[in-house]
Amino acid sequence: MPRTPIICGNWKMHKSPNEAVAFVNELAPRVAGYDSVERVLAPTFLALAAVAVAAHGAPLQVAAQDGHWAPQGAYTSQVSAEMLRPYVNYVIIGHSECRAFLNETDVNVNRKAKAILAAGLRPIIAVGESLEQNQAGETVDFVQSQVKAALAGVSARDMANVVIAYEPIWAIGTGLSASGSMADAIIKSAVRDTIAALYDDAVASSIRIQYGGSVKPGNMEEFMSQPNIDGALVGGASLQVDDFTALIEIAARVKG
Numbered sequence: 134m135p136r137t138p139i140i141c142g143n144w145k146m147h148k149s150p151n152e153a154v155a156f157v158n159e160l161a162p163r164v165a166g167y168d169s170v171e172r173v174l175a176p177t178f179l180a181l182a183a184v185a186v187a188a189h190g191a192p193l194q195v196a197a198q199d200g201h202w203a204p205q206g207a208y209t210s211q212v213s214a215e216m217l218r219p220y221v222n223y224v225i226i227g228h229s230e231c232r233a234f235l236n237e238t239d240v241n242v243n244r245k246a247k248a249i250l251a252a253g254l255r256p257i258i259a260v261g262e263s264l265e266q267n268q269a270g271e272t273v274d275f276v277q278s279q280v281k282a283a284l285a286g287v288s289a290r291d292m293a294n295v296v297i298a299y300e301p302i303w304a305i306g307t308g309l310s311a312s313g314s315m316a317d318a319i320i321k322s323a324v325r326d327t328i329a330a331l332y333d334d335a336v337a338s339s340i341r342i343q344y345g346g347s348v349k350p351g352n353m354e355e356f357m358s359q360p361n362i363d364g365a366l367v368g369g370a371s372l373q374v375d376d377f378t379a380l381i382e383i384a385a386r387v388k389g
């Protein structure tokens with residue numbers, strides 16, 4: 134079965150609820166023709182409910198930027214996967230910024246993945262190596278270990294709802310990106326082949342794997358032309374309607 138490409142705009146700590154709704158209203162008609170691509174936006178928690186309302190009936194899905202594993206409880210600042218259920222389809226977890234600034238660990242990414250799946254939602258699990266690891270030749274081993282840890286205890290059946298985002302940390306927000314073929318090779322050996330070993334070839338060939346890290350209209354075609362890359366997790370270029378529309382158009386043209 135062909136894998137449906139998925140382009141997710143990760144807005145990080147950008148856009149008020151009003152700005153987010155205005156963006157959705159402008160974007161929706163412009164990307165309406167590209168149904169071969171899943172089009173997803175990840176606003177801040179504060180804008181999530183407003184974006185969910187604005188996106189209702191539009192060809193857009195909504196993602197949260199995190200989701201706690203406990204259904205509720207004494208976890209100041211957190212929002213649970215269970216609470217997100219009415220608002221989102223996807224939940225991004227394990228983003229390198231959360232790993233770096235918020236002490237996100239592999240153990241917690243795994244807890245979150247299982248809770249998100251149990252809530253009937255889909256985790257987008259971000260993995261990726263640092264510049265030092267990349268230069269030391271540790272990329273494949275490290276990314277493999279992140280993938281294994283994130284998926285511990287996740288059933289083969291639930292894997293149909295999992296998306297992995299490979300984002301080399303040195304390429305995020307820096308303007309540097311991996312080359313398409315380099316990213317494809319890492320995605321194949323560190324992610325898809327690891328999933329084949331953990332599950333089987335059917336799971337490995339159906340799971341969707343995004344590339345992320347300074348994706349923009351000028352390099353999108355290079356990434357989308359790769360056989361193992363099924364979409365993109367996009368920060369900076371998802372903040373402008375023109376750029377995000379262009380990314381979706383390119384994904385539809387190359388992959389759709």
Ligand code: PGA
Binds near residue numbers: 300
């Ligand atoms: P970037 O961010 O596109 O701005 O590099 C990607 C991400 O962090 O998901």
